[in-house]
Amino acid sequence: MDVTVVGSGSWGSAFARLLARRGHRVQVLTLERAEAAALERTHRNPHFLPGVLLPAEIRFVALGDADISTAGLVVYAVPTQAVREVARWASTRRSPSAFQLSLAKGYELGTLKRPTQVIEEETGAAAAALSGPNHAEEVSRDMPSATVIAAADEAMAGALQAAVTSDTFRVYTNDDIVGVEFCGAVKNPIAVAVGMSDGLGFGDNSRASLITRSVAEMTRLGLVQGAHVATFTGLAGIGDLIATCTSRHSRNRLAGELLAKGASPTEVEREVGQVVEGIPTAYALHDLAGRLGIDMPVTENVYQVLEGRRTPQECVADLMGRSPKRERHES
Numbered sequence: 001m002d003v004t005v006v007g008s009g010s011w012g013s014a015f016a017r018l019l020a021r022r023g024h025r026v027q028v029l030t031l032e033r034a035e036a037a038a039l040e041r042t043h044r045n046p047h048f049l050p051g052v053l054l055p056a057e058i059r060f061v062a063l064g065d066a067d068i069s070t071a072g073l074v075v076y077a078v079p080t081q082a083v084r085e086v087a088r089w090a091s092t093r094r095s096p097s098a099f100q101l102s103l104a105k106g107y108e109l110g111t112l113k114r115p116t117q118v119i120e121e122e123t124g125a126a127a128a129a130l131s132g133p134n135h136a137e138e139v140s141r142d143m144p145s146a147t148v149i150a151a152a153d154e155a156m157a158g159a160l161q162a163a164v165t166s167d168t169f170r171v172y173t174n175d176d177i178v179g180v181e182f183c184g185a186v187k188n189p190i191a192v193a194v195g196m197s198d199g200l201g202f203g204d205n206s207r208a209s210l211i212t213r214s215v216a217e218m219t220r221l222g223l224v225q226g227a228h229v230a231t232f233t234g235l236a237g238i239g240d241l242i243a244t245c246t247s248r249h250s251r252n253r254l255a256g257e258l259l260a261k262g263a264s265p266t267e268v269e270r271e272v273g274q275v276v277e278g279i280p281t282a283y284a285l286h287d288l289a290g291r292l293g294i295d296m297p298v299t300e301n302v303y304q305v306l307e308g309r310r311t312p313q314e315c316v317a318d319l320m321g322r323s324p325k326r327e328r329h330e331s
Contacts, residue, residue, distance in 0.1 A: 001163060004029060004071040006086050008039060008060065009274065010048035011103055012077030014136035020055040022166055024073075033062040047273070052140045063089070073099045073163065076119060076127075079275040080106030080185075083115045087122035100127035101149070101160060105184035106277045107284035112291070114181040126153055128160055129177055131184035132235040133243035135250070139169065146170040148236045150180035172235065179227030180236040183218065188252045188278030189285060189302045190214040191244040195256020196305070196312040211245050214298050221285070221294045252278040259305055260312045282306055297322065 001024045005016045008030045020026045030036040039045060039060035043053060068074060074094050078086050083104050094100075100123065104115040111118075119127040132147030139145055149164065149171055151157040157173040165171040174180055190211070197206045218241075219232045231237050244250050255276045258268045269276055286303040289296040301315035310318070 001025070001072040002070045003027070003073045003075065004066070004068045005075040005077050006063070006090070007075075007077035007103075008035065008045065008048075009077065010045075010136035010140075011134075012075070013045045013049050013052075013054060014140035015075060015077060015103060016058050017052070017054050017140055018166060018169055019075075019164070020058050022164070024163070026057065027059040027061050027066070027068075027071075029061055029063045029066050029068075031063060033065070036060045036062040036065075049136065049140050066093075068093050068098075069095055071095065071098050073101060073160070075101045075103060076115065077103045080104045080108060080115055080277060081280060084108065084118045084122060087119045091123040094123070096125065098125075099156060099160060100125060102127055102129045102181075105131060105181075105188065106281045107185055107288065109280055109284055112284055112288050114178070114185070116177060116181060126151065126156065128153075128156055129181050129184070130160075130164075130171075131180050131240060133239040135243060135247055137249045142168045144168050144170075146172065146235055146239075148172050148174045148180055148234065150174040150177040150236070152177055174231065174234070174236070176228040176231045178225055179222055179231030182222045182225060182227055183231060183237045184240060185277075185281050186218045186221070186285060186299065187241040187244045188276075189282040189299045190218070190241060190278075191250055191252035192256040192259070192276075192278040192282065192302050193298050193315075194245040195250075195253035195258075196260040196302075196315065197256070198253070199257035199260025200312055200316070202316075207245070210298065211241060215241065217296050217298055221289055221292065221296060224292050224294055251276050255279065256302075265306050278302070279306060 003024045003026045005012050006029045008028050016026050016028045102115040116127040116129050128151035130149050134147050149157050149160050161171045161173050251272050255268045282303045285299045304310040
């Protein structure tokens with residue numbers, strides 16, 4: 001299959017490598033011609049995937065020079081806030097029969113729409129979402145991993161599952177696209193909160209407590225949106241949450257550590273060197289939870305820190321000072 005991956009960051013590059021090793025004909029689209037030329041010449045992406053040699057079969061092309069008309073699959077591997085612009089660009093250039101797959105994890109600010117909703121709105125065609133505990137650094141080194149492809153159309157999900165599954169990357173399908181995308185978004189600001197806890201010098205008990213209570217929090221908001229409860233205990237839910245909250249590869253957890261040490265959000269993104277999806281997602285969840293009337297104490301505290309209204313230490317006091325409740329029936 002001809003595949004176009006839009007985006008040459010860590011996940012886009014790792015996913016392109018995975019697809020090329022599966023025998024697909026892959027082109028990766030970059031924003032700048034100079035970047036495309038450097039990647040085409042070296043087949044290395046040292047900023048995003050240091051030490052990884054990308055297959056020689058992958059072609060790197062600047063967005064402005066690309067032809068995607070023959071692609072049977074268009075993969076959106078760009079930050080959530082860039083999905084609409086890219087989907088609009090692809091809408092008149094892609095084949096009407098091409099599958100569309102989103103790797104983005106977040107909500108569009110303002111509209112509060114999920115990435116597949118944005119893609120479908122701009123292209124007039126269905127899109128699937130891939131989400132799970134899939135750090136690019138490990139996938140690009142063929143470390144065993146599993147993921148979920150969610151789509152309303154079972155046939156589309158099955159076709160994409162067959163196209164992507166490999167001996168090191170196991171793909172499950174799920175028809176709960178709302179839940180899978182929501183979990184992929186909400187785990188990022190939760191990881192920022194865990195990073196703040198780590199940055200303050202707290203230990204394993206604090207980390208485990210935050211992660212576990214965040215599962216209850218994300219389930220509350222997800223169910224109101226129509227997500228299935230089983231999704232929260234699956235790969236896109238607790239699986240991705242654990243990976244993002246505990247991994248040394250997690251940009252969001254690192255962002256939380258930096259915030260705890262006094263860095264501003266601008267300084268955090270500069271230090272991390274890549275988009276930290278948990279930052280805009282904290283703002284989106286603040287708006288979404290407010291609109292739906294759902295209490296989200298962990299992610300709300302991250303929002304308050306980003307806004308400069310609370311210190312990380314004050315967030316700890318807020319969370320620990322909440323009125324006692326029964327765990328089983330608490331909402």
